[in-house]
Amino acid sequence: MxxxxxxxxxxxxxxxxxxxxxxxxxxxxxxxxxxxxxxxxxxxxxxxxxxxxxxxxxxxxxxxxxxxxxxxxxxxxxxxxxxxxxxxxxxxxxxxxxxxxxxxxxxxxxxxxxxxxxKAGPNDAAGRAAISGPDDLRLDAGARRALANGKPVGLSPIEFRILSTLMSTPGRVFGRPELIEAVWPKANFVDPRTVDVHVARLRRSLHEALGREVIRTVRGEGYAVETKE
Missing domain, CATH: 3.40.50.2300 (Response regulator)
Incomplete structure (x- = not known):
């Protein structure tokens, strides 16, 4: 098509x-x-x-x-x-x-x-694969949609890419340079504080949707998605 x-x-x-x-x-x-x-x-x-x-x-x-x-x-x-x-x-x-x-x-x-x-196209199987993290949170990569308890969460494209990166390995801490490389691959320069601003917005949206903290901050290192206890 x-x-x-x-x-x-x-x-x-x-x-x-x-x-x-x-x-x-x-x-x-x-x-x-x-x-x-x-x-x-x-x-x-x-x-x-x-x-x-x-x-x-x-x-x-x-x-x-x-x-x-x-x-x-x-x-x-x-x-x-x-x-x-x-x-x-x-x-x-x-x-x-x-x-x-x-x-x-x-x-x-x-x-x-x-x-x-x-180029992958809307029907590409790999592109539409779901990314699973905590039991109450998942991503539909093809539709570029985050689902909290099955309901869509309103995220910006940048917030979605940050969450997708963090959920690729739940529990792993991603440093700001890693997130910049994954989310802004073509940018000449992105201030690390820009990452903090977007993560703060993402954290707020997820907390409103799930009623709990999803993203953990590791001081001096970066961010990680918490698994549900």
Missing amino acids: TPRIAILSTDADYYLMLSHVLLAAGYSTVLADGSEAALALITEKKIEVLLIDCQPASSILSDITDRLKTSGHSTDVLLVALVAEGVPYIDILKAEVDESFIRPMKPEWLLSYLHGRL
Whole structure:
């Protein structure tokens, strides 16, 4: 099945240009002219990727990512920000998208990234394997969804990748450098304190869902997922 990509943009010319590039590469595209339209496509599982046209003085990036996290669908789709000049970098960090590209960019960069992330396909058995940790917590790697007692937990893409790494070996302590390498593989530099911020958010979400502490902090070393006693 051809991967379907939605382009969230209010600029018709930009959509047509980007759509032409993606169609030529074998992808199927659809325009989402606002956050409501994008959210509907994601909740109805009609797309695999959402490309977000980020413009200065526009709240579209924060709006869609906030809506996705609130609805529990933030890990259901690959989120890619296409960032125009003048957009504050802190806004991109806060949005916690899977990847971002600064415009103008070479189309080959975006296509290479999409090919690498989508090549396994939605029906790949290995990609959909469940990751088990404590009895009341599991991950569906294919759907990129965390389940607490069988119910979805609203996590950002970065939080999901951190949890996936920790749950790959329950009880093992992962240092901050290891988590940075696993979660931000293409980043030039990530401050270790950034890891602490995301782990704190992840810990809070899991505590709200399970009513107990899931992540253990080992001072000076890193973090580990606790097994359920």
